[in-house]
Amino acid sequence: MASLLQPDRVLYLVHGEKKIRSPLSTLYFCRYCSELRSLECVSHEVDSHYCPSCLENMPSAEAKLKKNRKRICNQLNENFRCANCFDCPCCMHTLSTRATNIPAPLPDDPSKTAMKKAYYLACGFCRWTSRDVGMADKSVASGGWQEPDNPHTQRINKLIEYYQQLAQREKLERDRKKLARRRPYMPLAFSEKYGLGTRLQRQRPGAPITSLAGLSLKEGEDQKEINIEPAQALDEVEPLPEDCYTRPINLPEVTSLRQRLLQPDFQPAGASQLHPKHKHLLIKRSLRCRKCEHNLSKPEFNPTSIKFKIQLVAVSYIPEVRIMSIPNLRFQKECQVLLTLTNPVENITHVTLVGCEEGDPEDINSTAKVMVPTKELVLAGKDAAAEYDELAEPQDFQDDPDVVAFRKSNKIGFFIKVVPQREEDGDVTVSFKIRHDFRNLAAPIRPSEEGDAPAEAIWLTHHVELSLGPIIA
Amino acid sequence: SDKMSDKQSAQKSAKIASGAVVCVESEIRGDVTIGARTVVHPKARIIAEAGPIVIGEGNLIEEQALIINSYPENITPDSEGVEAKTMTIGINNVFEVGCMSQALKIGDNNVIESKADLGRNMILTSGCIIGACCQVNTCEVIPENTVIFGSGCQRRVQTERPQPQTLHPGPKNVPLWHSE
Secondary structure, three states: OHHHHOHHHEEEEEEOOOEEEEOHHHOEEEOOOOEEEOHHHEEEEEEEEEOOOOOOEEOOHHHHHHHOOOOHHHHHHHOOEEEEEEEOOOOOOEOEEEEEEEEEEOOOOOOOEEEEEEEEEEOOOOOOEHHHHOOOOEOOOOOOOOOOOOOOHHHHHHHHHHHHHHHHHHHHHHHHHHHHHHOOOOOOOHHHHHHOOOHHHHOOOOOOOHHHOOOOOOOOOOOOOOOOOOOOOOOOOOOOOHHHOOOOOOHHHEOOHHHHHOOOOOOOOEHHHOOOEEEEOEEEEEEEEOOOOOEEEEEOOOOOOOOEEEEOEHHHOOOEEEEEEOOOOOOOOOEEEEEEEEOOOOOOEEEEEEEOOOOOOOOOOOOEEEEOOOOOEEEOOOOOOHHHOOOOOOOOOOOOOOOEEEEEOOEEEEEEEEEEOOOOOOEEEEEEEEEEEEEOOOOOOOOOOOOOOOOOEEEEEEEEEEEEEEOOO | OOOOOOOOOOOOOEEEOOOOEEEOOOEEEOOEEEOOOOEEOOOOEEEEOOOOEEEOOOOEEOOOOEEEEOOOOOOOOOOOOOOOOOEEEOOOOEEOOOOEEOOOEEOOOOEEOOOOEEOOOOEEOOOOEEOOOOEEOOOOEEOOOEEEEOOOOEEEEOOOOOOOOOOOOOOOOOOEOOOO
């Protein structure tokens, strides 16, 4: 039954700020802390931006700001969108450029016409074209399309500049007060650099936006005074059109909320004002353990590559339990369930299973009693060449046939006995602890005194929960 | 290819006009009339169960498309007062791969995309595009130039009609309908 292999049937418990139960395939393993980590107990960092349709890499935000400090307004308007690709304003699919031949008069001889190529944007999904909103065909295939200007852009930019300046000034005043006692000769501008330089301070929730971090004042630069006019309240408002209540609605012309809100600066009410917007960029993110600051996942920079530079995923280090077959589960009757245990590392791993004790605070979901094998299970190492090597010696592990059902390279099948304790609807859930040895191959911090000693084994324990399905009456 | 063939009786025959290309691997059952320059690909099925089907000129019926004039669900062939309704399909329509159409009246220049599903009580006018996998089973006349797309069968009106398809000359090296 393929449904037994669904990832959410077997959950591992992660000890972090929150106790999270999640399938092993979604977890990471910090081999410096020797602990499981879930997505919620790691910090996510943006590595790079790329466009999902043209796969062009954009330098990260900080690199952009370092180069173009003065062009603040343009950065905020660019808003991490691709320069070449557009989204359909109607269905948000990616627009493709199509060409047609139109007759156009020759520049030398207006009486003759030649076929010239004209390009327009079209959506293959909803059949929207740029001609629907009155955009003229362009003579170049790319780069000719402009987003319409917003009449309020100037006012908004001026407001942003003013408030940025205000924020800078306030911060300088605060720092001036702090440093006045300690180092009066220290240039004032340095305080900001030290303030947001280290990673620890950046991670504080509520810390100021890092995008403004690089905008510290240079020494001796004159600060230009920016003044804004306050907004003026008007008494007279444009009246509604007379046929506002009587005119029948032309439904195809009305934009849907989703179409309207995806263009927050215009929010057009009519479909004939829906202009295409540049495509939003996606990010590549890297994950970092919050305790030891090591990277757990770092993708490659190239958008076309799906590989990772660093990939410390849990399935490569922790033995994985999977459900193989379940008999009919009956209330308060002992049933034998077949599970498999797979060893992901190349050395032999010893695994001991222990049932949860009474009053175990981690055991909150189980609805059945479970009897796990008492003997230690030995898993052979993962050998990539084994399937091709026909002369391989059969492994001799002397398994107890009551416990181990079968053994195949780095995997074994073993039995557990389950006695469902609750008659209600819902899945029978059992939990137990799995204790295994782990050889840490990460570089040792201190050089070993005895020369090349083999890596020491430490014992790790994980709490595992299995969802076995409903009771069959 | 000039083929005219009358099978069995006058009622249950397939009339194929000159210039049409109908592959032998297609299934045509019942009283079906196919206009000139219409192409019917292999594995397409045109089934006239509850009445005749009249297909106009220049249509393109791709593989595994199903055009069926069948009895509505609550009526059996033997019940009284059941009139045979004719299904009419206009010119220059495209029935893409795997679509199913039971609509009794289809106009001109429509496109029914792959795996779309049209109910019996629909009437397509002209220039309509029924998007891929869209199931539309309402009792209405679809206005001209309507595009139905998306998982929620959203609708919009297109202002540009795509160029009419230059019809394929038909699949090559496939046995065609022969007159007897």
